[in-house]
Amino acid sequence: MKISRKLHIVSFLPLLTAGVVLLLIGSSMHRASELEKKSGISLAMFKAAFEMNHRVNYYILYREQRSIDEWFSLHDYLNSLASGIRFNEPEQDAFLAKIRDDSVEMKKLFTLLTDLPRSSRWRNDRANFEEVESRLTNQLLIRTRYLSSHALRLYEISSRDRAEMNSRTDILALIMILLSALVMVITLLPVNRYIALTLRKLTVGAGRLGSGDLDHRMGFRSDDELGQLAHAFDTMAEHLQLITVSRDELTREMAERTQAEMALRASEARFRWLYESGLIGMAFWRMDGAFIEGNLSFCRLLGVDEDELRTGGIKWHDLTPPELKLRDDAALEQIMAWGYCEPYEKEFINRRTGSRIPVIISGALLAGSRTEGVAFAIDLTERKRAEEALRLSEATLKLATESTGVGTFDYYPATDILVWSEMTRRHFGLLPDFPVDYRTFIAGLHPEDRERVETMIADAIKAHHEGILDTEFRTIGIHDGRERWIAARGQVLFDERDEPVRLIGTMLDVTDRKRNEEFLKQAMRELEQSNRELEQFAYVASHDLQEPLRMVASFVQLLARKYHGRLDEKADEYIDYAVEGALRMQKLIDGLLAYSRINRGAPFHRVSINEVFAEAVIHLDAAIRDTGAIVTRGDLPVVWGDEVQLVQLLQNLIGNAIKYRQQEHPPVIHVAAERKGLEWICSVRDNGIGIDPEFFERIFLIFQRLHSRGAYPGTGMGLALCKRIIERHGGRMWVESTPGEGSTFYFSIPSTGDIGLY
């Protein structure tokens, strides 16, 4: 539906409403007029009754005929009013009926009343006459009163109806107006919204069209004016698009042509540049075998100049070694057949130097010609040289690898191709020409190593692995039956998809080394067994020797006490020697026993070196007090170890420092510790007599002494015990010293986990 029609319809609504309202008001006015008239009649009847009442009173008072006549006139008037009126409502009809009845009864009563004096019956009965007249008058007045009341009630009802009707009309008119307004709003709102939206679309569309978007369409269809406008817009856009497309195509064709020309020029320029640059040799030739033009690079290949070539006197057959001329003929045949030939290698004989110039050459007929062509040649001299060098290098490498016993392998998992060098074939005991593949490799492995090696290779070629193969295995000697130990190292090469492409590597015959290792291991095992037995022997010997020695020493001392001075001097001297020797031997055996017991010490646990230091100082208390030694410590660590042995260690070292003191001043000894990497370096520094560096190793050997027993008594076991203790704790021991200045004994002990300085 057109918008104008919609608007017409909407604008018609107020008119319709106004019409309905007018009709309502007109009908209401008409009805009000009727009711007005009826209420007027009702009022008139009321007034008539009132006047009739007066006339009755006048008649009773004055007995005038005029009152009678007027009463009847009024009665007629009342009757005319009552009969001339009609009500449609039962309520009013009931009252009207009563009024009519009242009127009839009133007339009857008034007639009775006015006829009463004329009746002969009352002529002699005046008292009763007055009584009856009075009663009739009262009845008449009562009836008149009822009629008045009924007329008044009718008037009230008419008035009430009129008021109600007016009110109803007002409400109805108001409802009609509101309804009309509502219908207008309901009708106009969508129209308004539709127009606004459509105009907005049209505005946007026009804007896009104006900005050159000729593909845009309004996108809506309707039969109204806005739809027609949208259609006109779309049609305009289509026409504009057609015009613009034609123009654009022309422009595009011109641009393409210009571009093609530019491309051609660029191509010509590039070709010219290629020709003149000399990157490759280019020449034009004739079918008779003559070169008719060539660039500088080509001319250099042939050892001619450009002008000479342009004479057409230079023919390729003349510059080709005889054995290669067949290649040229074959190429020429190919050119005749296909218009071009595939690149092939040949040699030109350089006219200037006479040397052979290897080239790769190709040719083709010129476009539209069967007699002339173009040829391209690339100098291969350098490449040939490189290839030769490479060949020589490979030969050298092969020689080198084969001579060192290193064989190579090259395995392609995807195709299962396995390439072995001669040396590798020998590692597997293969005959020279026996074909190899992966199954040959597996078959050549020792059965005990086969599964392990297969697994390792499978792991190595898995994606995301490092692809390194490093293993040793035995081969069985497929054809010579000789078992070999082979050390294989390889690297898997992966492609961009992480797929294994190649496994390349080397194989070395390590059979001799393996044998040596096995021998060495066996020797070590035997040595350890020997050491253990020796240790056991030392322990047993020293332990078992102690008892008879203690008996010898005891009896010799008893002999000395009992017979000292009773024998001669020599005897006393010999007995003293025997006692001293026995005592010394006892000490030596104690030392030896202690030494052999080091490895049988207590299990390791957390040990505070601070506490170890304190314990050692307590043990040395007498010596410290006697010598006035100053023994101090820094922060010492907590370590895993054997507390008893560590106390013995520090006691020996501090005791040595006191023992080998300088006589001029009291000993000053400081024990310290320092963390270095995974171990603690502990030191016992003194200001003693010092040690000559040449004895730094010797002092740690068992029973080794630097001084005479007279100068410094001892067994020579102390430092050996210390070193043995430290070795049991996984550490090392060494000494730094300057004679006359003092010594510093160091020992290392592993630090573990959270154990540190305490």
Place this chain on the structure above:
Amino acid sequence: MMRLSAIGVAVIGLVVVLLFLPDVLRTHRESARHITIAVSSDPSSTPIFIAQSRGFFRREGIEATLLMRSTGKASLAAVIDKKADFATVADTVLMFAALEHLDIASIATVTESDHNHRIMALRERGISRPGDLAGRKIGVTRRTSGEYFLYTFLLFQGVDQGNVTVVDLIPEEMPQALQDGRVDAVATWYPTIGRLMETFGERGIFFEEHSYIMGWNIVGYRSYLERHPVTVQKLVRALIEARRFIIRNPEQAAAVAARSSGANFEFLKNNWDTYLFDVGLKDETVVNLEEQARWAISLYYPGRRHMPDFRRFLYTEALQEVDPAAVNVVTERKR
């Protein structure tokens, strides 16, 4: 849109509340009250019958019990005997109550009719016109509208009042009294007239005179009315509703009236227009009562000189509250 709907619902809700609020408040003010009404089995009591049968009493919160009586006089006796709170009586009965100094008052006149009474005589007694009633024995229920009607009838017909012998009969005695010759004629009202017509058929002759406008009232003890003003208002409101129904549904109302009063429906339907159903308290009632009182005083209270003020026997407060336009009584000037 949602907001508009919500406002619409709220407005409708408010309108509904405003429409029903007065009823709700009124119901809350006075709880349902039980009343007993002694009703004379007369078509004039139709508003009572309709209000009861259509549930207008219940709608107003009144539980009404109807005690059916044959006359208004008997109905008033039920009130006097405290068997009923209200009674339906003709204005004549109200007038006699006033003369007896009973503290009775009418809360409304509900029906008006000048066709309700007739005189039936037996042709076999030689009565063929009203004048033949002279010298006869006429049965009436004394101190009722029947007796006053007989008076006005004789007055209108010019028959000497002293020339008839009045025999006091209740309606139920009349057929037999006629039959056995105790009376020659009876003056009474519907539905007794209808029953007599059916009993005697062609033997009977009927005389009617629209000489007496009977007002049909709802009366009660004034003390009761003043103690229960809201109940009286509810009763009046129910009667107005019943009157509206009667006017709009005359045939249906006539059927109810016939069933309730024992009247012949066809007869009642044909004479339905002679009843004017209108709830009101009018000055003409007072005038009518005064005229009836003059007759009653001359007949039953010969020495009495003072006329009662019948306005005091109209309880206007309830109707004034419910429908002020229905009250049209000249009030006593305040001093």
